[in-house]
Amino acid sequence: MEDLRLQNNSEHNNEHNNEHNSDQHSSSHHQPAKGIMRWILTTNHKDIGTLYLCFSFLMFLVGGAMAMVIRAELYQPGLQIVEPNFFNQMTTVHGLIMVFGAVMPAFTGLANWLIPMMIGAPDMALPRMNNWSFWILPMAFTILLSSLFMEGGGPNFGWTFYAPLSTTYAPDSTALFVFAIHIMGISSILGAINVVVTIINMRAPGMTYMKMPLFVWTWLITAFLLIAVMPVLAATVTMVLTDKYFGTSFFAAAGGGDPVLFQHIFWFFGHPEVYIMILPSFGIISAIIPTFSRKKLFGYSSMVYATSSIAILSFTVWAHHMFTTGMPVAAELFFMYCTMLISVPTGVKVFNWVATMWRGSLTFETPMLFAIAFIVLFTIGGFSGLMLAITPADFQYHDTYFVVAHFHYVLVTGAIFSIMAAAYYWLPKWTGHMYDERLGKIHFWCSLISVNVLFFPMHFLGLAGMPRRVPDYALQFADFNQLVSLGGFAFGLSQLIFLAVLVKCVRGGEKAPAKPWEGAEGLEWDMPSPAPYHSHTTPPEIK
Amino acid sequence: MSQLQKNNQQLIVKLCTAIVLMFGFGFALVPLYDVFCQVTGLNGRSITKAPAQSMIIDKTRTVRLQFMTSVPPGMAWDFSPALHYVDVHPGENKVVKFNAHNLSDRTIVGQAVPSVSPGLAASYLNKTECFCFTQQPLNAGQRTEMGLVFFISPDIPKDIHTLTLSYALFDVTKPPSAQATPSNVEFAEHTEHAEHAAHAEHSEHAAM
Numbered sequence: 001m002e003d004l005r006l007q008n009n010s011e012h013n014n015e016h017n018n019e020h021n022s023d024q025h026s027s028s029h030h031q032p033a034k035g036i037m038r039w040i041l042t043t044n045h046k047d048i049g050t051l052y053l054c055f056s057f058l059m060f061l062v063g064g065a066m067a068m069v070i071r072a073e074l075y076q077p078g079l080q081i082v083e084p085n086f087f088n089q090m091t092t093v094h095g096l097i098m099v100f101g102a103v104m105p106a107f108t109g110l111a112n113w114l115i116p117m118m119i120g121a122p123d124m125a126l127p128r129m130n131n132w133s134f135w136i137l138p139m140a141f142t143i144l145l146s147s148l149f150m151e152g153g154g155p156n157f158g159w160t161f162y163a164p165l166s167t168t169y170a171p172d173s174t175a176l177f178v179f180a181i182h183i184m185g186i187s188s189i190l191g192a193i194n195v196v197v198t199i200i201n202m203r204a205p206g207m208t209y210m211k212m213p214l215f216v217w218t219w220l221i222t223a224f225l226l227i228a229v230m231p232v233l234a235a236t237v238t239m240v241l242t243d244k245y246f247g248t249s250f251f252a253a254a255g256g257g258d259p260v261l262f263q264h265i266f267w268f269f270g271h272p273e274v275y276i277m278i279l280p281s282f283g284i285i286s287a288i289i290p291t292f293s294r295k296k297l298f299g300y301s302s303m304v305y306a307t308s309s310i311a312i313l314s315f316t317v318w319a320h321h322m323f324t325t326g327m328p329v330a331a332e333l334f335f336m337y338c339t340m341l342i343s344v345p346t347g348v349k350v351f352n353w354v355a356t357m358w359r360g361s362l363t364f365e366t367p368m369l370f371a372i373a374f375i376v377l378f379t380i381g382g383f384s385g386l387m388l389a390i391t392p393a394d395f396q397y398h399d400t401y402f403v404v405a406h407f408h409y410v411l412v413t414g415a416i417f418s419i420m421a422a423a424y425y426w427l428p429k430w431t432g433h434m435y436d437e438r439l440g441k442i443h444f445w446c447s448l449i450s451v452n453v454l455f456f457p458m459h460f461l462g463l464a465g466m467p468r469r470v471p472d473y474a475l476q477f478a479d480f481n482q483l484v485s486l487g488g489f490a491f492g493l494s495q496l497i498f499l500a501v502l503v504k505c506v507r508g509g510e511k512a513p514a515k516p517w518e519g520a521e522g523l524e525w526d527m528p529s530p531a532p533y534h535s536h537t538t539p540p541e542i543k
Numbered sequence: 544m545s546q547l548q549k550n551n552q553q554l555i556v557k558l559c560t561a562i563v564l565m566f567g568f569g570f571a572l573v574p575l576y577d578v579f580c581q582v583t584g585l586n587g588r589s590i591t592k593a594p595a596q597s598m599i600i601d602k603t604r605t606v607r608l609q610f611m612t613s614v615p616p617g618m619a620w621d622f623s624p625a626l627h628y629v630d631v632h633p634g635e636n637k638v639v640k641f642n643a644h645n646l647s648d649r650t651i652v653g654q655a656v657p658s659v660s661p662g663l664a665a666s667y668l669n670k671t672e673c674f675c676f677t678q679q680p681l682n683a684g685q686r687t688e689m690g691l692v693f694f695i696s697p698d699i700p701k702d703i704h705t706l707t708l709s710y711a712l713f714d715v716t717k718p719p720s721a722q723a724t725p726s727n728v729e730f731a732e733h734t735e736h737a738e739h740a741a742h743a744e745h746s747e748h749a750a751m
Binding site: 189196227233234 | 550565568711715
């Protein structure tokens with residue numbers, strides 16, 4: 001393989017690639033195996049990417065079903081459908097599944113599919129490890145979900161598992177929660193190692209760092225963030241485990257520990273984690289906006305620097321989650337100013353996207369619609385984040401539905417909208433078929449309207465004082481909650497349209513050309529659609 | 544081994560080292576946090592014992608120290624301060640009593656954990672004797688008076704007029720199989736020798 005790569009001239013790479021593949025048609029080494037074992041034993045970056053994406057979509061539906069339980073219970077004041085303890089398990093596991101099961105694996109799946117194609121590599125650097133980093137994920141979520149059926153129930157302390165809720169007052173199943181988090185963490189760390197090694201060592205000759213597509217850049221930075229903070233999460237859950245079961249007192253004041261310490265350690269992980277879930281989105285949007293504006297990205301290098309500064313700043317803002325724990329004024333001001341500082345590089349990005357669209361010849365295919373919705377709605381989430389960053393204001397907003405509205409705007413209309421945009425954008429490359437544009441647009445408009453009906457009124461509920469994580473509420477919140485629930489059900493159902501689009505596109509449809517989008521740029525569009533089982537077996541020429 | 548594999552291996556070793564270090568860093572945050580809180584007085588933690596010393600009493604200033612106690616649900620103790628606050632001059636030694644009563648029919652060992660608010664004032668509140676330095680066993684139905692001897696450093700910032708000292712009580716009784724902790728006998732002596740410092744003020748405030 002090495003030799004082949006060196007001999008071959010880049011001039012006839014595409015044709016040669018095809019020939020090469022069809023020559024080897026019978027060889028089992030170059031074609032996927034048949035049946036279920038193909039998926040279990042695969043070391044192919046595209047197969048593993050597909051597994052990640054399918055798994056994350058499944059988890060998205062499971063976590064979404066839990067959100068439906070939450071919204072059904074909150075449709076009316078009073079307790080109607082579920083017990084408060086089960087409600088708490090739903091909020092907890094909904095959060096855990098969406099963060100660790102839906103958003104993060106979806107980005108890893110996209111990284112697996114796209115990074116080797118984008119940098120001109122034949123595969124990921126560590127294909128066997130890649131197989132493992134995917135296959136331990138279903139194990140982790142089986143453990144987590146099975147704990148819901150145990151006596152005493154599953155985790156019910158919120159996805160942030162603050163001590164002493166997760167130690168002194170936690171259900172017996174907490175050990176399962178801890179092990180599940182450990183396995184998810186190991187999976188993410190393995191995935192991150194693979195991404196870093198691939199990007200640093202496997203770029204095609206001529207692919208300098210400043211020529212890499214922004215999706216690759218943002219993922220490189222994300223991978224470093226993962227390597228820095230996932231071990232801290234592992235340390236946190238280990239301390240919770242020993243506090244609960246082995247009599248240590250990391251977070252128990254009676255034994256000399258401190259529950260506030262838990263929050264410091266957790267958010268030292270938790271805040272960079274927030275950026276782990278949004279930086280790859282920035283890369284996706286930076287690919288889609290120029291394509292459908294038929295212009296180059298307004299400022300490539302400013303995007304790279306902005307992403308790096310966001311990543312660095314993310315380590316200096318964790319205590320803005322803890323303004324009400326009684327920090328001294330100096331610390332509150334420090335974290336307030338650092339948090340606000342993050343809006344500067346984020347503003348650079350939003351400005352970049354808008355400037356790219358300015359005087360472009362825009363068309364509005366489904367990926368572009370999702371990308372534009374991302375820019376507008378993510379910015380709304382950013383603004384409410386800026387409000388939350390103001391320390392004295394945060395004393396009012398803390399732990400209310402305002403916070404829920406804020407992080408759903410950045411995670412649902414931010415991260416998840418960008419993942420959907422990416423799916424529509426690269427589906428022709430993955431499947432070889434165009435998706436159903438009409439159905440895609442229906443999916444977009446249904447999602448866009450319902451998601452705002454779902455999350456926008458939450459701002460007002462929060463400002464009026466409705467606390468988060470409650471199964472029951474005061475009567476004055478009833479009307480808005482009903483509206484929110486209706487939006488929630490509509491948003492949930494809209495995702496079934498997405499499922500239909502995906503199934504339809506995988507099974508058939510209009511044949512996609514190698515480059516289905518007129519303005520698209522990047523090495524992945526030089527390959528035929530569907531992309532051959534092995535990416536660049538000869539290194540492509542980098543212009 | 545090809546050059547690529549060699550490069551990969553080197554990078555993997557570096558990344559794994561970073562991962563192990565960050566895992567260790569997670570745990571290192573625990574002592575770091577304690578040191579940080581002690582140095583800066585953040586978080587209102589003042590558990591250390593200060594040496595008794597005679598100081599110039601600053602009669603021009605009066606600082607009020609308020610007391611709070613909390614007992615966790617399920618712990619059958621009454622635990623309350625004899626006074627809700629005392630006014631002291633910085634530098635002056637003061638004795639305060641806390642009443643504890645075990646309401647249950649078994650021995651319960653309590654551990655009081657202090658916290659001072661505002662947090663930055665914690666380092667000026669010096670406890671020379673405190674029941675919070677040791678665990679307090681109380682037999683079934685036993686009542687006791689527990690003492691606290693403290694002074695406030697004369698260099699306390701001028702803008703601090705009121706401090707709150709809060710004691711959170713915790714049940715640290717070992718399960719029957721475990722070895723019982725030795726009781727804190729010496730404390731009684733300390734409270735006695737400090738008795739003379741008790742003020743008439745006490746009764747005055749108690750009445751309030």
